[in-house]
Amino acid sequence: MDFDIIILLDVIVTILVSYKFFTLIKETRAIQLLNGILVLFLIRFASKFLGLKIFNSLLDQIKTLVLIAIPVVFQPELRRALEQIGRGKVLNYLTRKDKFKTYIDKLVATVMRLSRDKIGALIVLKRSTGLRDIIDTGVELDAKLSPELLVNIFMPKSPLHDGAVIIDKDRVIAANCLLPLTKNQRLRQSLGTRHRAAIGITEETDAFVIIVSEETGMVSTTYEGKIKYGLDEFALKEKLFTKFEELDIS
Numbered sequence: 611m612d613f614d615i616i617i618l619l620d621v622i623v624t625i626l627v628s629y630k631f632f633t634l635i636k637e638t639r640a641i642q643l644l645n646g647i648l649v650l651f652l653i654r655f656a657s658k659f660l661g662l663k664i665f666n667s668l669l670d671q672i673k674t675l676v677l678i679a680i681p682v683v684f685q686p687e688l689r690r691a692l693e694q695i696g697r698g699k700v701l702n703y704l705t706r707k708d709k710f711k712t713y714i715d716k717l718v719a720t721v722m723r724l725s726r727d728k729i730g731a732l733i734v735l736k737r738s739t740g741l742r743d744i745i746d747t748g749v750e751l752d753a754k755l756s757p758e759l760l761v762n763i764f765m766p767k768s769p770l771h772d773g774a775v776i777i778d779k780d781r782v783i784a785a786n787c788l789l790p791l792t793k794n795q796r797l798r799q800s801l802g803t804r805h806r807a808a809i810g811i812t813e814e815t816d817a818f819v820i821i822v823s824e825e826t827g828m829v830s831t832t833y834e835g836k837i838k839y840g841l842d843e844f845a846l847k848e849k850l851f852t853k854f855e856e857l858d859i860s
């Protein structure tokens with residue numbers, strides 16, 4: 611029984627690999643080479659069957675020559691094929707990780723710039739909970755996220771600087787949005803409305819919020835109704851990495 615399964619697996623794997631191989635070389639010069647090798651293989655089979663010794667040894671020499679010539683002549687095709695195999699899995703994974711790291715680095719750098727210049731900011735990073743109600747309170751943008759755009763939005767005299775920005779992956783969905791204020795009575799009295807709004811939205815959704823204080827430049831984050839004050843660049847990166855590990859930035 612086990613043996614049958616192994617044979618079946620063997621056949622399936624062979625078919626799949628051959629199919630993949632043919633699709634990779636289908637529109638390349640390599641298909642002609644493959645035809646040539648097949649013809650040589652048939653001639654060699656016939657020659658062996660007929661016992662043509664001298665011709666057989668000549669074919670052996672040709673075989674060695676062909677084996678050496680293939681990687682040299684078909685270097686571009688081989689490279690393309692290997693790249694395609696890699697891109698399917700490993701490369702895809704690596705580029706995604708890389709994009710994600712660049713995304714976090716850029717976002718954190720922007721937040722730190724806002725902090726240095728004491729430009730007040732309220733940045734809501736959407737996770738799985740929809741934020742339609744919140745988006746509708748502001749101005750819809752749906753623009754590609756960039757440090758310049760974010761800094762511009764929060765510039766004190768910009769028409770959109772008040773309220774929160776909503777970000778979904780690498781898109782700025784909306785700006786000037788109104789967030790619900792927290793009803794938590796135990797928070798310190800001195801806590802202003804920007805921070806209270808940042809806590810409020812995380813009590814109702816699974817969003818992650820970054821706050822930059824206009825007064826002090828301090829960077830804080832809120833998540834699940836809790837606030838963390840005074841994060842530096844590294845602490846913020848660490849938090850974002852853990853909260854958005856599976857983010858698929860396209």
Ligand SMILES: Nc1ncnc2c1ncn2[C@@H]1O[C@H](COP(=O)(O)OP(=O)(O)OP(=O)(O)O)[C@@H](O)[C@H]1O
Binds near residue numbers: 801805
């Ligand atoms: N409900 C809200 N939703 C979104 N943004 C809000 C909300 N309430 C206040 N803000 C933003 O916070 C700003 C006011 O901040 P305020 O000084 O009251 O808070 P704060 O927490 O002390 O912040 P900061 O340290 O930056 O001064 C507003 O101009 C507005 O941009």
